[in-house]
Amino acid sequence: MTEKYDRPLPRFYAEGSRDFYEATKRHELRIQQCAECGRFRFPPQLMCPSCRSMKSQWTQVSGRGTIHTFTVVRGYEPRSVPMFSWPAERYPIVVVIVELPDADGTHIVSNMVDCDPEALEIGMPVEVVFEDVTDEITLPKFRLVDDVSQESA
Numbered sequence: 001m002t003e004k005y006d007r008p009l010p011r012f013y014a015e016g017s018r019d020f021y022e023a024t025k026r027h028e029l030r031i032q033q034c035a036e037c038g039r040f041r042f043p044p045q046l047m048c049p050s051c052r053s054m055k056s057q058w059t060q061v062s063g064r065g066t067i068h069t070f071t072v073v074r075g076y077e078p079r080s081v082p083m084f085s086w087p088a089e090r091y092p093i094v095v096v097i098v099e100l101p102d103a104d105g106t107h108i109v110s111n112m113v114d115c116d117p118e119a120l121e122i123g124m125p126v127e128v129v130f131e132d133v134t135d136e137i138t139l140p141k142f143r144l145v146d147d148v149s150q151e152s153a
């Protein structure tokens with residue numbers, strides 16, 4: 001965190017976003033869960049889409065999951081997307097949708113880190129890692145799980 005973080009940061013528009021990022025700052029992955037019917041949901045929202053309850057809680061999950069799907073971004077044409085006209089060494093960027101089994105299969109959108117994009121496959125096991133990108137914001141990202149024995153559950 002020595003250099004200024006110059007990528008887009010989350011903004012707290014949506015109900016519950018701040019709660020989500022307060023948890024990641026503590027290096028906890030918490031998923032919003034309906035306090036009435038128990039359904040998990042992501043991204044955070046005010047009302048349960050199943051039972052319309054306004055009551056929710058933030059349930060900590062292990063951060064282990066599987067790759068539901070992913071895409072590899074290899075760069076942008078600077079004139080078409082100026083905000084992403086970063087140096088070539090920042091690419092490729094892997095955008096991933098992770099399925100979280102201990103949140104009833106809820107999907108979370110993130111990035112893969114420390115991986116060979118060419119070696120990724122749908123269904124691979126992953127785990128969350130936390131990147132403290134500013135004093136206020138910690139981003140949850142995912143990496144492949146080397147050891148499938150899940151030793152540190």
Ligand SMILES: [Zn+2]
Nearest residue numbers: 034037048051
């Ligand atoms: Zn509900």
